[in-house]
Amino acid sequence: MARPVLGSLLxxxxxxxxxxxxxxxALDPESDTDANGYRILKFGEFFLFIDTRDDVADKNPEPGRVILNFDVEDARAVAARMESAGVTWLAELEDRDGSLFATAIDPDGNYVQIIQLSEEHRKAM
Structure with a gap:
């Protein structure tokens, strides 16, 4: 039996x-809606669905519970793009042992990280 693959998030x-x-x-997805006009953002092989629900608040009360991590090739360029889109940073871009990390806050209060891993960190994974 094939193992499940995590392919999307609502x-x-x-x-x-x-x-x-x-x-x-902020993040320039490959595509940003589907043929029916649904809000589906494609990032590589992963899909981010954005939809309305009646059982959520305007702001996320526990934004650290789930953090969206985006693996990027050029963290400095992505951070600059995000800044031009008016991002609010929880943690600005920083070097952590050769890898680059930054954490933004989306309009609903969710945490969004951009990560550029060094070759050394990738090999260690």
């Missing part, structure tokens, strides 16, 4: 249009 919001616009502007 990010619920009281304002999915605003959230979709932020992710599209």
């Amino acid at each position: 990010l619920a919001s009281t304002d999915p249009g605003r959230l979709h616009t932020w992710y599209a502007a």
Whole structure:
């Protein structure tokens, strides 16, 4: 039997249009809607669905519970793009033993990390 593959995540919001616009502007997905107009952002082989739900608050009360990690080739360029989109940083870009990390806060209060791992860290994984 084949093992399950994590291929997508549903990010619920009281304002999915605003959230979709932020992710599209800040992170430049491969595509940002499907043929039916649903808010689906494609990042590599992973899909981020953004939709409305009645059982969520306007702001995430526990943003550290789930953090979206984006593996990037050029963290400095991605951070600059995010800044031009008006990002708020929880932790600005920093070097951690040769790898680069930054944590942003999306409009709903969720944490979004960009990570550029060094070759040394990749080999150790």
